[in-house]
Amino acid sequence: MRGKIFIIGLGLIGGSLALSIKRSHSESMVIGFDVNKEQGRLAEMLGVADGVSATIEDGARDADLILIAAPVQETQKIIHILKECELKSTVIISDAGSTKKEIVSCAKVLKEKGITFIGGHPMAGSHKSGVTAAKELLFENAFYLLTPEEHISPAEVESLKEWLTGTKAKFLTLSPEEHDYITGVVSHFPHMVAASLVHQAEKTSRSQKLIPRLAAGGFRDITRIASSSPAMWRDILLQNKEVLLKLMEDWQEEMENVKSILRQENSEGIFEYFFRAKLFRDELPQKEKGAIPAFYDLFVDVPDYPGVISEITGYLAKEEISITNIRILETREEIYGVLVISFQTEEDRERAINCLERYTSYETTIGL
Known part of the structure; x- marks a missing residue:
């Protein structure tokens, strides 16, 4: 598919959607908008967006797909702005909000103009925020919920899925109420x-x-x-x-x-x-991403001597394994302390376990 994609909101979610679309539809043009001008500047500088629009009205004009990645209250305001915009009759509009009934109800103003709106909710996230935290595969294997109303055709839903194929998410369709x-x-x-x-x-x-x-x-x-x-x-x-x-x-x-x-x-x-x-x-699935982002923690029993933390992080850096957080548990009083290292993905945690087993004799356990 080829066309113009307009993403409103260039934070973690909007930026990650932009990257995933650019990956699977490289011939398309991704334009962004954010009320925070610095986020827009960073998005363009980092290649997250091909360009940044000064206004929603300008960005929405001639767009084939419009994605709203804003807080749920703001999403409703944006829908009313889009209602007044000059839009292509074939445009598909979707959002990424955590609630759907109120937003889909609000989008009836678009339905009255013959514009297709399909509620969406990619169920992935991170402890980090902002466009600098955006990742091309943030949504990989995560559930992506779609809530089309009854008047939305299966072809329109499939078209939205095709635009979003680069997310590598698992799409589920259900009602806004459900x-x-x-x-x-x-x-x-x-x-x-x-x-x-x-x-x-x-x-x-x-x-x-x-x-x-x-x-x-x-x-x-x-x-x-x-x-x-x-x-x-x-x-x-x-x-x-x-x-x-x-x-x-x-x-x-x-x-x-x-x-x-x-x-x-x-x-x-x-x-x-x-x-x-x-x-x-x-009995809950251990490998699937759910509604709450998973935390991939590794607990490392370490001796109490100067430099032990830099030693461990040095080994992980040598293997190019990124960590998202690190801290020490203070509740144990033995000679060994507990270092808790958090990772973005399960794969990174597994690589870390193998790395520490290779370079050290420290005992590791995973957080369940």
Whole structure:
């Protein structure tokens, strides 16, 4: 396919979409727009976009594909701007937002003009942001959810998939309502729970001063997603309010059941509760990307002597293995400490394990 692609929003997602499209449709022209002019300048300088438009109106003109990679609240405003633009009758417009019902409903203003809008949600991300973090294969093997309305033809959906073939994502088609409920269960609500656990720990830490220090290990890991953008999650919760209120009611009922078996000191019931949770969790796919970006952590037992961290990172650099984060767990008091190294992909983590086995005798374990 050959044509003009206009991407609104040149952050991590928009930039990665641009790179994947340029990869599979090299003869096409990718034009970008971002309210942050510096992001636009960097996108053009890094070759993420072939050019940058000064306005949405100019960029949308004559575009064959328009992708909106902006926060969900901003996406609705952009849709109304596009409604007033001079667009090709054959253009396909899609978004990359984490909620779909409100956005697809908003896009009815495009439907009234005969313009095709197909809701989209690439379920991949990174702890990094901005166009400099964009990666050509960010979405590889990730689920890419599409939520076309009933009037959208299969040919139009296939055309969008063809434009996006360079993502190497796994496309799934479902209704906007189904999308919001499923992502509510596996992504939006877990973020709420993580934030609530952090709030509980913070309140308790006012009287129990050891909590911040002891929370540096496993607690910090299981609440990792609470460090996500507050502005983004404010918008997502407001957009998916009804689903999340229902899930909160279900959660409260679940906790009442746990309180009941605990009050009764029901040993068998407590065991069964954790056993069933373990059974379901252990059967979840380990190799597939899900709604929440995976964290590929490697735990390395290291002796306490000067230079040990630079030694390990030096070996990884020698093998050209990129790391995304590194830290030391302070909860152990033996002669060995625990170095936690985070990687972007499972492949990088496997390469790191092989590298450290080759150059050192340090014991390594992966984060599950």
